[in-house]
Amino acid sequence: MGTYILKRLALMIPTLVGIMLINFAVIQFLPGGPVERVLAKLQGTDVSATARIGGGGGGEVGAAGAADAAGDAASGGFKYRGAQGLDPEFIKQLEKQFGFDQPAYVRFWKMLKNYAVFDFGNSYFRDRPVLELIKDALPVSASLGLWLTFISYGVSIPLGIAKAVRDGSKFDIWTSAVIIIGYAIPSFLFAILLVVLFAGGSFWDIFPMQKLVSDNFDQLSFWGKIADYAWHLVLPLTALAISSFATMTLLTKNSFLDEIKKQYVITARAKGLSERRVLYGHVFRNAMLIVIAGFPGAFISAFFTGSLLIEQIFSLDGLGLLGFKSAIDRDYPVVFATLYIFSLMGLLTNLITDLVYTWIDPRIDFEKREL
Numbered sequence: 001m002g003t004y005i006l007k008r009l010a011l012m013i014p015t016l017v018g019i020m021l022i023n024f025a026v027i028q029f030l031p032g033g034p035v036e037r038v039l040a041k042l043q044g045t046d047v048s049a050t051a052r053i054g055g056g057g058g059g060e061v062g063a064a065g066a067a068d069a070a071g072d073a074a075s076g077g078f079k080y081r082g083a084q085g086l087d088p089e090f091i092k093q094l095e096k097q098f099g100f101d102q103p104a105y106v107r108f109w110k111m112l113k114n115y116a117v118f119d120f121g122n123s124y125f126r127d128r129p130v131l132e133l134i135k136d137a138l139p140v141s142a143s144l145g146l147w148l149t150f151i152s153y154g155v156s157i158p159l160g161i162a163k164a165v166r167d168g169s170k171f172d173i174w175t176s177a178v179i180i181i182g183y184a185i186p187s188f189l190f191a192i193l194l195v196v197l198f199a200g201g202s203f204w205d206i207f208p209m210q211k212l213v214s215d216n217f218d219q220l221s222f223w224g225k226i227a228d229y230a231w232h233l234v235l236p237l238t239a240l241a242i243s244s245f246a247t248m249t250l251l252t253k254n255s256f257l258d259e260i261k262k263q264y265v266i267t268a269r270a271k272g273l274s275e276r277r278v279l280y281g282h283v284f285r286n287a288m289l290i291v292i293a294g295f296p297g298a299f300i301s302a303f304f305t306g307s308l309l310i311e312q313i314f315s316l317d318g319l320g321l322l323g324f325k326s327a328i329d330r331d332y333p334v335v336f337a338t339l340y341i342f343s344l345m346g347l348l349t350n351l352i353t354d355l356v357y358t359w360i361d362p363r364i365d366f367e368k369r370e371l
Helices: 002-029 034-042 049-053 062-073 088-098 104-116 130-165 170-184 187-198 222-241 245-260 263-270 275-287 289-293 295-305 308-313 319-328 332-360
Strands: none
Touching: 002 104, 002 332, 034 088, 104 332, 130 170, 130 222, 130 245, 130 275, 130 295, 130 319, 130 332, 170 245, 187 222, 187 308, 222 308, 245 275, 245 289, 263 275, 275 289, 308 319, 319 332
16 A cells, blocks of 8 residues: 555656646636736726625735835836836836746746745735735635535435435435425525525624624633634535535435345344344445545535635635635736645545545555556
């Protein structure tokens, strides 16, 4: 297994380079860019994504701040000329500030060397390091991803087992109807409904709308902090969880049904073992192989991707909203940093998933297969 792990780790390097290269090449052909964004701001023709969808948190200065900084860097050398355009010398200095005075291959090689040591530089349009922006957004995505994963598994697995044991019963039918209806409801529409009903929209003002904690969080007692934190998560987690049970529940049910019909289960019952012993002593381990082994992937996926619309509706500055704003604003350091981190975590998660498979079922040996 050690050899297999080393091979997988070694393959991550060219895979990461390939992912970054493809996306870097695509960026080169996209219209617009950070320089054009600043110039449009100076000419009064820019409408930023931040302005359209709401201000970001934690030190965001927007394109206007970048324009001011670029103006200072131009050594007093630009004059706004309206329809006649801007001083070409200022534009060249602006390109140099963003690093676009160098060839694409030089910029890509420099990016790879910096990313190898997790040096992601500073945001173009926020006067802060990229890692600080990610660090500020991480608690939101971590909270949503962590609790959504545990709630989803905590409900879906017991429910799936109960449905398998009662296959074809009224309980199986009405629970299937409920989870399918929940799966069909878009999370963002359900989130809007929750806001209207319970967050001061039109009816009751019970739950808070912004941030993960209240402004007086530091002054609360230990249990008060836990309650405040949980109170802020009720609505966004409810909106996200409404459609998260169907797949896992049906997967668990079908896995159990497949195992229950096998010969070893019939033999165990013939020996006089109790139904509980048969289910949880024999069936559970085999049936849960595909479900439990997928836990690392489900956790990382929920942890990092989150829900852009849910974050926007509940005014939560998570990684989803940060990535969207950065892509629209052409804030390339943030875009490529998040891509690099997500890709690395995805590759590591695939490896962890394989290791979990071997831990649950020792009969699986990945060393004997070709990579």
